[in-house]
Amino acid sequence: xxxxxxxxxxxxxxxxxxxxxxxxxxxxxxxxxxxxxxxxxxxxxxxxxxxxxxxxxxxxxxxxxxxxxxxxxxxxxxxxxxxxxxxxxxxxxxxxxxxxxxxxxxxxxxxxxxxxxxxxxxxxxxxxxxxxxxxxxxxxxxxxxxxxxxxxxxxxxxxxxxxxxxxxxxxxxxxxxxxxxxxxxxxxxxxxxxxxxxxxxxxxxxxxxxxxxxxxxxxxxxxxxxxxxxxxxxxxxxxxxxxxxxxxxxxxxxxxxxxxxxxxxxxxxxxxxxxxxxxxxxxxxxxxxxxxxxxxxxxxxxxxxxxxxxxxxxxxxxxxxxxxxxxxxxxxxxxxxxxxxxxxxxxxxxxxxxxxxxxxxxxxxxxxxxxxxxxxxxxxxxxxxxxxxxxxxxxxxxx
Ligand SMILES: Cc1cc2nc3c(=O)[nH]c(=O)nc-3n(C[C@H](O)[C@H](O)[C@H](O)COP(=O)(O)OP(=O)(O)OC[C@H]3O[C@@H](n4cnc5c(N)ncnc54)[C@H](O)[C@@H]3O)c2cc1C
Numbered sequence: 001x002x003x004x005x006x007x008x009x010x011x012x013x014x015x016x017x018x019x020x021x022x023x024x025x026x027x028x029x030x031x032x033x034x035x036x037x038x039x040x041x042x043x044x045x046x047x048x049x050x051x052x053x054x055x056x057x058x059x060x061x062x063x064x065x066x067x068x069x070x071x072x073x074x075x076x077x078x079x080x081x082x083x084x085x086x087x088x089x090x091x092x093x094x095x096x097x098x099x100x101x102x103x104x105x106x107x108x109x110x111x112x113x114x115x116x117x118x119x120x121x122x123x124x125x126x127x128x129x130x131x132x133x134x135x136x137x138x139x140x141x142x143x144x145x146x147x148x149x150x151x152x153x154x155x156x157x158x159x160x161x162x163x164x165x166x167x168x169x170x171x172x173x174x175x176x177x178x179x180x181x182x183x184x185x186x187x188x189x190x191x192x193x194x195x196x197x198x199x200x201x202x203x204x205x206x207x208x209x210x211x212x213x214x215x216x217x218x219x220x221x222x223x224x225x226x227x228x229x230x231x232x233x234x235x236x237x238x239x240x241x242x243x244x245x246x247x248x249x250x251x252x253x254x255x256x257x258x259x260x261x262x263x264x265x266x267x268x269x270x271x272x273x274x275x276x277x278x279x280x281x282x283x284x285x286x287x288x289x290x291x292x293x294x295x296x297x298x299x300x301x302x303x304x305x306x307x308x309x310x311x312x313x314x315x316x317x318x319x320x321x322x323x324x325x326x327x328x329x330x331x332x333x334x335x336x337x338x339x340x341x342x343x344x345x346x347x348x349x350x351x352x353x354x355x356x357x358x359x360x361x362x363x364x365x366x367x368x369x370x371x372x373x374x375x376x377x378x379x380x381x382x383x384x385x386x387x388x389x390x391x392x393x394x395x396x397x398x399x
Pocket of ligand 1: 043164
């Protein structure tokens with residue numbers, strides 16, 4: 001039997017890579033450093049491109065069952081509590097992009113992928129297995145674990161996230177860029193959300209150097225709260241518990257209604273966000289990067305996980321198209337994905353600067369510009385990202 005494709009990382013990227021490869025008949029071994037496979041308890045937004053990917057990964061029905069289908073993307077001005085724009089996500093949107101826009105609990109989504117992986121005979125999952133390095137020759141690659149064990153594979157996919165060990169070897173471009181934006185997350189029971197804010201929308205309140213996002217989750221049982229403050233935080237942080245008073249501090253200047261959302265949150269946790277410049281190359285022989293390891297981005301387009309899923313579909317597609325020959329499949333995969341993901345990385349930063357966080361005349365310009373556009377204008381503007389699958393500039397269906 002040929003050696004499996006080894007995948008470092010069992011997050012959304014790693015599990016979907018395994019599923020995509022299995023759909024095309026390739027065996028894989030997922031190595032996850034944590035003692036258990038899982039996701040943090042927070043929400044995630046899914047554009048239609050995620051649903052295209054679900055179908056290609058063989059989990060379309062299960063993933064659709066977990067989602068809350070929201071009516072609109074709603075942008076509010078956090079200074080005067082007026083609406084700036086509402087992009088409808090009803091029938092016209094679904095018809096245009098072939099799939100819905102939805103929000104889902106990360107744990108539920110990861111659970112769908114995990115079950116599909118566990119049920120598939122071509123996928124093996126292993127925990128407590130941190131990949132620290134690799135070496136390779138012309139015919140195989142070995143993943144080297146923290147305990148010194150070597151695991152042979154026909155290829156190695158680095159789906160090991162923002163702080164990827166595999167990236168250190170493939171690109172070696174140092175630590176990620178610290179954005180200085182601090183995000184606090186909380187998930188609350190729906191009854192705790194102020195009644196006049198229980199909107200069936202992914203809502204974003206934009207204020208000077210800060211913004212607040214909320215949407216319902218898990219069959220409308222929960223509300224996801226994500227609030228971000230551009231406070232020039234200098235160090236990366238992930239998931240540190242913080243007191244409510246600390247969260248309130250960045251939002252003292254905004255209107256009462258959006259500020260009241262922070263009071264409703266509990267068990268707040270803090271992340272200092274990081275991203276990277278787009279990279280020119282993600283491959284080294286039989287080794288390739290995928291998901292956040294390849295193209296970490298700020299969450300402002302809500303596309304990091306969607307891009308990881310698209311990567312997985314593209315990788316599987318190119319493997320099949322090149323008869324599993326890593327030397328041809330991996331460069332083809334990279335070329336399909338590199339510029340599209342670079343665009344999302346850079347546009348995510350742009351949204352932070354020009355839509356989510358501007359003040360004064362800059363914010364007035366945002367409001368005037370955005371209010372002047374129709375739903376069709378918005379659909380045209382997002383066609384490149386939602387209209388396709390990420391293959392061939394997003395315009396081609398995956399065959
Ligand atoms: C606040 C916030 C909100 C977001 N909202 C959205 C959204 O709405 N929509 C969206 O699409 N995206 C969103 N994202 C982005 C999304 O969460 C990430 O892009 C996505 O989770 C990346 O998946 P991944 O599998 O590539 O990496 P990760 O999720 O980081 O998974 C990497 C996995 O690899 C493991 N690992 C790490 N190192 C090793 C190693 N050396 N060996 C073995 N295992 C290892 C880790 O334990 C982890 O399980 C958001 C991100 C943030 C921070």
